[in-house]
Amino acid sequence: xxxxxxxDQGTSSSRALVFGRDGRxxxxxxxxxxxxxxxxxxxxxxxxxxWTHQVECAREAVAKAGVKVAAIGIxxxxxxxxxxxxxxxxxxHKALVWQDRRTAAFCEQLKSQxxxxxxxxxxxxxxxxxxxxxxxxxxxxxxxxxxxxxxRGELAFGTIDSWLLWKLTDGKVHATDASxxxxxxxxxxxxxxxxxxxxxAFDIPRSLLxxxxxxxxxxxxxxxxxxxxxxxxxxxxxxxxxxxxxQPGQAKNTYGTxxxxxxxxxxxxxxxxxxxxxxxxxxxxxxxxxxxxxxxxVGGAVVQWLRDGLKAIGGSGEVQALASSVPDAGGVMFVxxxxxLGAPYWRPDARGALLGLTxxxxxxxxxRAALESIAFQSAAVLTxxxxxxxxxxxxxELRVDGGASANDLLMQFQADLLGIPVLRPKVIETxxxxxxxxxxxxxxxxxxxxxxGAIWQLDRAFEPRMSRDEAGGRLAEWNKAVRQVLAD
Numbered sequence: 001x002x003x004x005x006x007x008d009q010g011t012s013s014s015r016a017l018v019f020g021r022d023g024r025x026x027x028x029x030x031x032x033x034x035x036x037x038x039x040x041x042x043x044x045x046x047x048x049x050x051w052t053h054q055v056e057c058a059r060e061a062v063a064k065a066g067v068k069v070a071a072i073g074i075x076x077x078x079x080x081x082x083x084x085x086x087x088x089x090x091x092x093h094k095a096l097v098w099q100d101r102r103t104a105a106f107c108e109q110l111k112s113q114x115x116x117x118x119x120x121x122x123x124x125x126x127x128x129x130x131x132x133x134x135x136x137x138x139x140x141x142x143x144x145x146x147x148x149x150x151x152r153g154e155l156a157f158g159t160i161d162s163w164l165l166w167k168l169t170d171g172k173v174h175a176t177d178a179s180x181x182x183x184x185x186x187x188x189x190x191x192x193x194x195x196x197x198x199x200x201a202f203d204i205p206r207s208l209l210x211x212x213x214x215x216x217x218x219x220x221x222x223x224x225x226x227x228x229x230x231x232x233x234x235x236x237x238x239x240x241x242x243x244x245x246x247q248p249g250q251a252k253n254t255y256g257t258x259x260x261x262x263x264x265x266x267x268x269x270x271x272x273x274x275x276x277x278x279x280x281x282x283x284x285x286x287x288x289x290x291x292x293x294x295x296x297x298v299g300g301a302v303v304q305w306l307r308d309g310l311k312a313i314g315g316s317g318e319v320q321a322l323a324s325s326v327p328d329a330g331g332v333m334f335v336x337x338x339x340x341l342g343a344p345y346w347r348p349d350a351r352g353a354l355l356g357l358t359x360x361x362x363x364x365x366x367x368r369a370a371l372e373s374i375a376f377q378s379a380a381v382l383t384x385x386x387x388x389x390x391x392x393x394x395x396x397e398l399r400v401d402g403g404a405s406a407n408d409l410l411m412q413f414q415a416d417l418l419g420i421p422v423l424r425p426k427v428i429e430t431x432x433x434x435x436x437x438x439x440x441x442x443x444x445x446x447x448x449x450x451x452x453g454a455i456w457q458l459d460r461a462f463e464p465r466m467s468r469d470e471a472g473g474r475l476a477e478w479n480k481a482v483r484q485v486l487a488d
Contacts (some may be wrong), residue, residue, distance in 0.1 A: 124278030231438025
């Protein structure tokens with residue numbers, strides 16, 4: 001059997017999954033990834049730990065599957081920055097995670113200098129600490145000797161895909177794909193190359209940067225596994241690919257640590273007027289593919305907070321039962337702006353709030369409000385997306401994936417708010433599946449994207465049950481809660 005190994009390196013865990021050629025999940029392994037919070041708003045990972053966990057998971061998953069692996073695909077948390085020594089392969093500092101907000105003041109400084117319109121024009125992004133360039137600039141300025149060493153060509157920068165690729169190939173390949181490059185603030189998504197203009201603006205040497213390639217194709221050989229690494233895509237673009245949403249107008253929402261709603265726009269880079277960003281989608285050849293994206297910073301992370309912060313549940317799987325033990329949230333609204341608010345608000349200074357508390361409020365009401373907050377934030381993004389594309393192209397269905405998509409209560413509430421069917425596939429591991437499918441295309445295991453389109457299969461469709469008037473009223477309550485948070 002021809003099998004494909006996907007390395008899925010996420011914010012909260014590192015995983016490896018083995019898929020059959022038919023897209024069926026054969027085996028998996030996972031290691032939870034500790035996050036480090038040295039100061040409020042700062043979030044770091046240990047890059048060496050990421051590598052160790054990832055290769056351990058790969059060995060375990062392949063052994064469990066008991067099959068021969070034909071190729072490896074990599075998908076990863078995007079925007080997270082690693083800076084390492086080219087000679088030793090050692091990171092100079094802990095990785096700065098996409099959630100990290102330490103560069104918020106620098107972003108505001110750049111905005112005041114009038115840089116944001118040009119950044120948006122070239123990259124499709126907004127000036128926000130979420131993206132990679134200001135994090136890389138911070139490392140160059142704060143790690144002793146880093147800037148001088150970078151000028152001498154001794155250092156390498158990469159998002160997590162580049163770091164894993166470097167390690168897997170024993171330092172022979174320093175590359176990334178267009179979907180990851182497009183998240184850095186220094187990649188011109190129209191020309192398909194690093195922007196010298198933006199590199200100068202952020203004071204980043206070009207010598208640090210990886211080569212940018214299409215998402216499907218042989219990047220190099222994995223030394224330990226003896227097979228090609230033939231697919232790379234950032235996690236959300238990989239999920240869009242794994243959902244086989246490959247045509248303009250098709251969209252998916254991934255419910256992971258954050259929530260990420262992407263709509264494919266084909267070969268056209270659509271500019272948002274509603275607070276969304278334009279990004280490169282995974283591409284199987286030299287032809288650029290694009291998507292509109294709305295990023296919610298705190299999705300499934302709110303369930304982790306219920307578990308670790310409030311101690312309201314012992315495990316994430318308990319949240320649905322607790323939330324379902326009450327008929328509604330009892331008037332509680334939860335805006336989980338733990339790391340600011342992403343699209344369509346883009347307010348890194350926002351902080352979370354629980355509103356509408358009474359003496360009758362219980363942990364169950366808070367748990368239900370927490371789940372509903374995930375759907376409310378995603379609905380705000382979809383509203384913005386529909387406004388961008390116009391009435392003729394509005395979404396008529398939403399494909400969903402990620403861990404929290406297994407929560408029936410959340411998915412039903414999402415369908416109720418949106419007023420369109422929410423479709424959950426049989427394989428909700430679509431991020432990893434997308435990486436595997438790209439690797440299959442990259443090695444010729446699949447001949448075309450049409451061939452892989454038949455792999456997607458429906459598990460359940462959640463049809464909206466709530467009247468549009470009631471849904472509109474609930475969304476108005478959410479918008480009021482957000483206005484109160486933003487007014488602080």
